[in-house]
Amino acid sequence: MGGWASAERRRALREQLVAWQRQHGRNDLPWQRPATPYRVWISEVMLQQTRVETVVPYFERFMGHYPQVADLARAELDDVLGLWAGLGYYARARNLHAAAQRIQIEWGGELPEELEALQALPGIGPSTAGAIRSLGHGLPAPILDGNVKRVLARIAGIEGWPGRSPVARELWALSAALVPEEDCRRFNQGLMDLGALVCTPREPACLLCPLASICTARATGTPEAYPTPRPARQRPRRPVRLLLIEHADTLLLERRPASGIWGGLWSLPECPPEQDPLTRAQALGAHCVPTGELPQRHHALTHFELVLQPMRLQWSAAATAVGEPGRQQDWFRPGQEALPGLPAPIRRILRDAGYPIEEGPRGP
DNA sequence: AATGCGGGGTT
DNA sequence: AACCCAGCATT
Secondary structure, three states: OOHHHHHHHHHHHHHHHHHHHHHHOOOOOOOHHOOHHHHHHHHHHHHHOOHHHHHHHHHHHHHHHHOOHHOOOOOOHHHHHHOOOOOOHHHHHHHHHHHHHHHHHHHHOOOOOOOOHHOOOOOOOOOHHHHHHHHHHHOOOOOOOOOHHHHHHHHHHHOOOOHHHHHHHHHHHHHHHHHHOOOHHHHHHHHHHHHHHHHOOOOOOOOOOHHHHHHHHHHHOOOOHHHOOOOOOOOEEEEEEEEEEEEEEEEEEEEEOOOOOOOOOOOOOEEOOOOOOHHHHOOOEEEEEEEOOOOOOOOOOOOOOOEEEEEEEEEHHHHHHHHOOOOOEEEEOOOOOOOOOOOHHHHHHHHOOOOOOOOOOOOO
């Protein structure tokens, strides 16, 4: 950390950042009024790898349903997943639900203050634990999300991709060394706000930065070179055939396995590459005839790209083999009843097929 | 220590 | 098309 071990420099940085946050930071986000540990927790989990603007409407709707830990703890998992549908990373919703039940039982409905206790809960890692303790409880704790990684890497000139352990350790050490005993809530909020508003990935606004005079990356003339980007990765394409089976005004949906992509959500039945779609439909309980084409949809994930190939089929007669063991499937009426929580790309395919599916979070 | 996991916005 | 985002769990 070099010169950052100096107490003088740390103190100057804290004071300038806290003053900047008070004047220019974000102080009106939904989870900041009021900033209770519960609300901070829910927002932090929603914000994992997800942008603020995307989260805001989901957070408001979620709080309307589950204003307290106890409400979430006694909710049905399916309802929680339904409110999460469209946000992605659905394991987050399952972890949230399980953690709420543990908080209710083990902590009397109050989130613990200690980092170790917070991290013992499912879905809470080092950064979310630090955020709950500092932003929620107002106690000192370091955080290290994407914004903070960028800000600290630039200030201290830390080289290397933060996904590598030695680099991450150095960033955590710096974040911890900077944490003030007092005003930690505003200080951490300032780190995040600076990354979001000034110290942006490209074209950082160094002229507006309260830390420009002490910033290592700024002195190099190319601050945007920090942090080192992740190594280029190849992203293979994976074709996935989906069956849109219709019968009168009903549509066949299937629940996904709890683990894996779209875990626990409902979706269109998938047809394995080696299987004939009509044979697959028959195994699901429906003799079918093809009834038309639907456009392909590309769905990019971190490490591969799905090429979704929906096939539209019409139920013609009941098959002898009805259903499959270990799988849950059912007919739904898209126009007349609320559909279960569906992944965003599946909702898009249903829109392509002419069903009245809206974008974004659905109404309460 | 490295990899899998959604979805959207920006450039 | 590539990159990034208020990361965590699993191996």
